[in-house]
Amino acid sequence: CVLSRTIKKNKKKSLLKRIFLWAVEIIVVLTMALGIFVTMLNEDSEHYNSNGTVIVKTPVWLDKPSYRLYKEENILVLRFLRNADGIDDINASTTQQEYIDKYIAKKYGYLEKKSEHQDDDKNESRQNDMTIESQQDSKKIKKIDEGYQKIYQTYIKETDAEYRKDYNAKGYSYIVTYEDETQIRYLMYDRDNQEGTKTQYVYYKNIKSTDGSWSMMDAEILDMYQYDYESKEVKDLQKTSW
Known part of the structure; x- marks a missing residue:
């Protein structure tokens, strides 16, 4: 409306200026329409x-x-x-922790089953090598997931009610603890110490773009935590930068 009134006031101005104002008005209207459309797409x-x-x-x-x-x-x-798990998963008596335990049991049960039946036509030594490697990977994943759970239960559960495992483009896991239309917070495994006895996790926050997209490259560090594989103890490192 403001642009339309401006155009009417400038009827005596050059044709080029009036065309420019009309173009700006069309762009503004299309931008608003796109914003409304994206908002509708992101609605729950x-x-x-x-x-x-x-x-x-x-x-x-x-x-x-x-x-x-x-x-x-x-x-x-x-x-x-x-x-x-879906529209039909409506059992109100199942708690969040029971859901997480079920998810982990299902995942590792699948890994063990897959390991038992893979490469049946290969020679015995190759099968043994692959079985050992698979078991090592499974144990490592299990340790990392145990760290996720311990840190979440100790430091994050009170403020972030969500616990959802996801993977980035490189296949690295992270735990989404909160997400809405404007932001996402997640906990991510970083690295082990030199001895392999402790590991570090980083708690991130990303502000979403208007279209709902976000990038880990733009993440803000909220905190860092340490998990001891042996004692199962966690520690808040109280660090927000490297």
Whole structure:
């Protein structure tokens, strides 16, 4: 409207100037329309169930979105219960920790089964080598996941109710602890010490772009933690930079 009034006031100005103002107006309108469209794409989809729970699907346009289960306290308040596997996963008696334990058991059960049945046609020595390597990888992954859980339970659980494992483009794991339309917070394994007895994790925060995208290259360090493989103890390093 402001641009339209400006154009009317400049009727006596050059044709080129009026064309420029019209072009600016069209760009502004298209930008606003795009913003509204992106916001609609990123909106959550809520599914209300007969047992008083609500499944929230985020975002609705992805092929593999995430699901969260809530309890309907009243018309305005939804209380987070746990992550969910899909629309039909609505058992309110299952806790977040039970869900995490089930996820880990399922994952490592699959790894062990895969290790037992792979490369059946190869010679015995090659099979033994691959079995040992697979077991070592599984043990390492299990240790890292145990560190994730211990740090989350000790330092992050009180502020971030979500616990969702994901992987970046290089295949490295990280745990999403909070996510909405504007930001995402996640815990990521960094490295072991020289002795291999302790490991370091970094707690990151990313501000999302208007289209919902974000990059780990732009992450802000919120804190760093140390996990002892042997004692299972965790320590807040209270560091926000390298």
